[in-house]
Amino acid sequence: QVQLVESGGGLVQAGGSLRLSCEASGSTFSRYAMGWFRQAPGKEREFVVAIAWGGGSTYYLDSVKGRFTISKDNAKNTVYLQMNSLKPEDSAVYYCAAGSWLTIATSELIDYWGQGTQVTVSS
Numbered sequence: 775q776v777q778l779v780e781s782g783g784g785l786v787q788a789g790g791s792l793r794l795s796c797e798a799s800g801s802t803f804s805r806y807a808m809g810w811f812r813q814a815p816g817k818e819r820e821f822v823v824a825i826a827w828g829g830g831s832t833y834y835l836d837s838v839k840g841r842f843t844i845s846k847d848n849a850k851n852t853v854y855l856q857m858n859s860l861k862p863e864d865s866a867v868y869y870c871a872a873g874s875w876l877t878i879a880t881s882e883l884i885d886y887w888g889q890g891t892q893v894t895v896s897s
Contacts, residue, residue, distance in 0.1 A: 776800035776886045778870045783891030786860055790895070794855040796870030796888055804848040806885070807875035810855050812866035812893075819869070823855065824878040833879065838864075860895045867892050 782794040796808070809824035823844045824833045832844055843856040853870060870888035877883035 776802065776806065776872050778872060778886055778888035780868065780870045780888040780891040783868060783893045785894045785896065788860060788862055788895055788897050790860050791856070791858045792860065792893060794857070794868055794870075794891060794893075796853040796855075798851045798853070798872065800851075804851075806872040807878040808844075808846055808853040809871045809873070809878045809884075810844065810853075811869045811871055811881060811884075812864075813869070813890075814866040817866075819881045820866075821879040821881065822868070824875070825853065826875050831875070857893070860893075862895045862897045865893060865895045 777799045778796050780796050786792055805827050807826050810822045811819050812822050813819040822835050825844045825846050829846045841859045845854045867890040869890045871884045872886040873884045
């Protein structure tokens with residue numbers, strides 16, 4: 775069993791930066807691929823980025839490439855999402871997710887979810 779707790783969301787102006795953290799509990803954390811999804815009001819939950827359990831592979835949504843960076847610290851059981859050059863369209867609730875690397879981009883196949891943290895980017 776893995777429990778995920780996000781933090782670091784908030785309100786920022788366009789062009790600004792935020793860093794989200796996702797702390798996991800459970801001894802098997804290091805064996806999961808980790809990802810971030812987001813959901814804006816009235817829209818479906820959208821895959822944003824993922825990192826393999828060893829940290830050697832990452833996968834980004836095209837619209838965040840070059841702006842967002844995911845990293846993982848297995849010693850701290852924590853995944854980070856550094857978000858730079860934020861745009862108003864990045865506004866959403868961001869969810870941390872854990873699952874298999876092969877299906878980490880598919881929300882229906884995620885094993886564990888965090889509770890979400892709100893990110894709001896003002897224009």
